[in-house]
Amino acid sequence: MYSSWIKGPQQYIKTRFPVSLYMPCAAFLVIAGIAGGRILRPTDIVLTYVFALTLLLQFRLLDDLSDIANDRRIYPQRVLVQAESLLPFYVLFCICLLANFVLVAVQTGPKHRLVVLLLLNAAALLLHYGLRDILTGKILRYHIIIVKYPLFVFLLSGDVWKSRHLLLAIAVVYLCFSIYEALHDKSLHTTPGAANSLLIEIGALFAVSMLMTLAVIGSKLTIGLLQGLFGLLSFLTLSELFLRRRVHLDSTKSGYAVFILGFVLILNFSVGVLL
DSSP, rough: OOHHHHHHEEEEEEHOOOHHHHHHHHHHHHHHHHOOOOOOOOHHHHHHHHHHHHHHHHHHHHHHHHHHHHHHHHTTTTTHOOOOOHHHHHHHHHHHHHHHHHHHHHHOOTTTTHHHHHHHHHHHHHIIITTTTOOOOOOHHHHHHHHHHHHHHHHHSOOOOOOOHHHHHHHHHHHHHHHHHHHHOOOGSSSSTHHHHHHHHHHHHHHHHHHHHHHHHTTTTHHHHHHHHHHHHHHHHHHHHHHHHHHOOOOGGGGGHHHHHHHHHHHHHHHHHHH
């Protein structure tokens, strides 16, 4: 019994929460949180990074638990579908939930983040177990679901000295996840309006990168020029991916390029903010 309780969650993490994907994703969110001007000590870095991972695991698990009925039909090979009992996975979810509240409480910064985390969990439960079937529009639904990632950045930000800088980083995170969904999800390739939405978001990401450039170029000329260059390269790269998508030359992994570009934009910007 003990072996089955451990083996199931271990197999789930291996297949649905691979470290090669989610560890860089956690780093992406942590760097975005630093853009507000927070200076991290070594212990803060560890706690904040662990917090990012537990947030991602909790909400990944919530997505899969709430969607298990569809997975039984479409993905019968998944761990949750084949599990004899879902109890170990609900226990894992509760452990992540409790850990996240503890990690918010112990980090520096305003304690109203506990309220934000509580509201985020309440909204996620309502969405996944109440409103998910009502939100039939694919474009609207994924845009609502990915709101959690900017909120993750806010929760990870700790002490926020320059909130306008944090808002720019949050905008990059949201746009990166939006663009990724439109590039990665093949069902969206034939959805009316998805191409226009993707084009607008690519343009919006370029606009935000230019605002980042203006925010740092006055005090750090080199950082500002690099920010502008990275923003232009991101726009050109994503425009190429958009054109390839239209003629169906995209690959299943091409969408990950947006996170590389977003990471470079946020990392350079965070360096400019902190220096």
